[in-house]
Amino acid sequence: RATRGGEEVRGYVPSMGQIFLRRFQMVTQFRQALEEGQLSVHYQPKIALPNKHVLGVEALVRWQHPEFGKVDPDEFVPAVEAAGLVGVLTSFVLEESLRRARRWLDEGLRISVAVNLSVRNLADAEFPAKVVAALERFGVPAELLTFELTESGVMADPQRALPILRELHSLGIVLAVDDFGTGYSSLAYLRQLPVDQVKIDKSFVLGMGTDLGDLAVVRSIVELGHSLGLTVVAEGVEEDLARDQLEAMGCDVAQGYLISRPLSEERLEAWLQARTAR
Numbered sequence: 252r253a254t255r256g257g258e259e260v261r262g263y264v265p266s267m268g269q270i271f272l273r274r275f276q277m278v279t280q281f282r283q284a285l286e287e288g289q290l291s292v293h294y295q296p297k298i299a300l301p302n303k304h305v306l307g308v309e310a311l312v313r314w315q316h317p318e319f320g321k322v323d324p325d326e327f328v329p330a331v332e333a334a335g336l337v338g339v340l341t342s343f344v345l346e347e348s349l350r351r352a353r354r355w356l357d358e359g360l361r362i363s364v365a366v367n368l369s370v371r372n373l374a375d376a377e378f379p380a381k382v383v384a385a386l387e388r389f390g391v392p393a394e395l396l397t398f399e400l401t402e403s404g405v406m407a408d409p410q411r412a413l414p415i416l417r418e419l420h421s422l423g424i425v426l427a428v429d430d431f432g433t434g435y436s437s438l439a440y441l442r443q444l445p446v447d448q449v450k451i452d453k454s455f456v457l458g459m460g461t462d463l464g465d466l467a468v469v470r471s472i473v474e475l476g477h478s479l480g481l482t483v484v485a486e487g488v489e490e491d492l493a494r495d496q497l498e499a500m501g502c503d504v505a506q507g508y509l510i511s512r513p514l515s516e517e518r519l520e521a522w523l524q525a526r527t528a529r
């Protein structure tokens with residue numbers, strides 16, 4: 252990205268060649284970075300509306316690169332996908348998340364974990380078997396695992412993706428359509444997918460306080476989702492006003508900076524404890 256904060260301050264804009272080189276380096280270094288522990292998973296809480304119970308967390312990968320510093324998933328995940336390495340990434344995030352869920356179970360807490368999938372995962376016929384093996388290894392019930400997938404991910408190759416999604420769903424894993432409203436979302440299409448949740452894209456949620464168009468989109472997704480029997484999740488909840496509006500519309504779940512930023516495992520534990528102590 253040409254306008255990353257630090258570089259902008261110094262008036263430094265990388266050339267196309269530099270961006271390409273950086274991407275190339277990230278891809279070639281990815282496996283080693285994983286082994287060396289440069290990648291970690293942060294977790295962002297999701298709460299029920301209106302009672303504010305913590306229902307689950309979304310796992311979001313982080314890369315602390317020795318040379319480039321903090322690299323955004325928006326930058327490296329697409330590169331890792333293009334290089335055919337996303338299976339390794341998903342396995343890492345899945346295992347970290349299930350290990351976390353297992354610890355909560357041991358503490359008597361039922362908190363679900365949501366992992367983002369990429370198109371490539373949905374093209375891997377072996378993927379459901381790998382997931383089953385991981386669930387068994389950690390002793391986590393399938394109902395405590397959610398997969399978030401984008402519509403474009405499913406629509407890239409529906410013939411291949413659909414049987415995999417059906418298999419995951421029949422295991423009891425919760426499936427959520429991410430970034431809903433940004434793609435070619437249609438009611439007909441949503442009905443054909445074996446999904447349980449829609450996540451309203453944060454662009455609409457961020458805009459709904461000031462833009463009547465965004466507010467209308469959010470309201471219609473809540474209605475559409477409910478009419479199809481789905482749980483509706485809003486991401487990008489940054490302000491009290493948005494939370495109140497969502498609550499009034501009957502939106503089921505909220506996630507966003509207002510509730511918490513994505514947190515390291517350690518900070519999440521502290522956050523959870525402070526919350527239950529209240």
Ligand code: C2E
Nearest residue numbers: 311312324325328344367368369487488489506507508513
């Ligand atoms: P996403 O799945 O749509 O994740 C939500 C993004 O919104 C996260 O960015 C999160 O930090 C950010 N966010 C959460 N609350 C707020 C808020 O209130 N306001 C604003 N402005 N933003 C908020 P992040 O962590 O940078 O991740 C970006 C994207 O990278 C994710 O978008 C997802 O598509 C991808 N990604 C992250 N982790 C993984 C992973 O483990 N595997 C795969 N395949 N993709 C991942």
Ligand code: CA
Nearest residue numbers: 309367399429
């Ligand atoms: Ca997501």
Ligand code: CA
Nearest residue numbers: 429430452486
């Ligand atoms: Ca999203």
Ligand code: CA
Nearest residue numbers: 325401429430
């Ligand atoms: Ca996104």
